[in-house]
Amino acid sequence: MLKKEQNDLLTQTGPGTPMGQLFRRYWLPALLTEELPEPECPPVRVKLLSERLLAWRDTQGRYALTDEFCAHRGVSLWFGRNEESGLRCSYHGWKYDHTGQCIEVPSEPTESGFCQTIKLASYPLVERGGVLWAYMGPPELQPPLPEWEFATVPSDRRFVSKRLQESNWLQALEGGIDSSHVSFLHRGEINKDPLFKGSRGNQYNLADARPVFEVVESPGGLYIGARRNAEQGNYYWRVTQWVIPCFTMIPPRADHPVHGHFWIPIDDEQCWTWSFDYKVTRPLSPLELQSLREGKGVHAACAPGTFRPLANKDNDYLMDRAAQKRGETFSGVHGFGMQDASLQESMGPVVDRTKENLVSTDNGIIMARHRLLRSVKAMVEKHVTPPGLDIAHQRCRSAAVVLPPDQPFKDAAKAALVVQDDHEHVTV
């Protein structure tokens, strides 16, 4: 349970809000690189943290992320002409460069210098790891470029997708750090999905539906360890990483690619679910790539030309009651990604957390909220740099290990929880 004012604080990320200030301290995934494939390509409308923006590339191929609307009469520059190193408004011909600076106002004498008095808000947009990252915070606090491991491996070793989620970002994040639902909601998929099946860890997952948890604060967020019984009195540990504010990495299974998410607020009632899969030492196989493109694993198949999942709330997520009855799926919805999204969206755009009844196994969620609230307070009141900006916090890993019962995962798996160059994740 949260107080209403705490729920509002954590879920509202628009300009001027405390949580919005926190999000604006990070490089945030804004678009897939393929959405702006070449110089002078069509611009893309982007809403991030409740701000309407336009992403585009000029004649030189420079990326731009500017206010969507022309400073003259407020029309959308999405209708503009992307030409000769600038974006020209289709209404009266005002033209802007990639920084948002107005460079031409045809109705005014050039000598007047009027255009120099006009500038649209703009934010840095950079490419890294197949993703265009935006920084929407104060220029003087701009951090180094992101160093998440998936974004640093060669392009043939990773796959990144995004999909629209019709709920507040925090609902989605809380699903990502809630390890206990796997044995229920996803039990039909674990041994079937091509990106999950075949791992010895799956059997531990399915055999022990009552995991025991250890939640430990990490420098950047949390380690969430879920412990299940393994052979000979040992424990099978799955250690999820959460890095403030919205990055999670799910523990690996066998030699499958490792996956994780970012949940980026579009506004207070929608977010982008970003999903990545990667391997460190080998390219993804053709079969893995095909499965990823089809929306298997943690990804989802989207309607062609969109990022809205084919299974969505307008079609009840293609609910399959017969598959539910047969036990092929637990909820009747197919696929990990949409199993999660369907339930998270069913809570409503912003769930009323004053009505919930959390239990002890929800401590990962309780601690995440606590750390977010603490980080926001420290940043707003004392100008403390929030966790997750330090490159060391980003060079983290999830892990799956079998350990003797007397060994804490935070010690026994210490090396496994940080990036080891040229070595794969520790997995079972």
Add this chain to the structure above:
Amino acid sequence: MTSESARMSSAAEARFRLDVPNSKPRAVKVVALDARSEPVVDDLAQRRWSGAAFFTAADLVSDPARLREEVDAADLVVMVATAGSHSDGVALIGEACSRRSVTTTGLIVCDEETSDAELSETLGRLRPWMLMLVVASSRDYIEDMLFALRA
């Protein structure tokens, strides 16, 4: 189904959620396992709670009948330990909870001076008896957690 009068959730639909209580108060017993945790638990005991009661390990370990009585009446037992301190009562209390299938949560409070070895030792001591273990760097977390659990 077209015959349904409510569809998948929207902000407008959320207004029609039933606004009646959906749970009964929980009985949560909070136990300070060591001397350094006692002031923390004492401080918590001064606040207003709906169903929480606060003890030291000595209160319960020295009086087996009381231990049984408190555990029997509990929905959840939260044990608070300080990393590096001796938590001698944990086995007795943990066993009582285990016998009665009462959920246990262990909270270990650390500070910047806590060494890895101290934390590991305390983790090892608590682990056999806990269904959930949390390592927190801030005492404030305990209050937040109890509130979140409707204690």
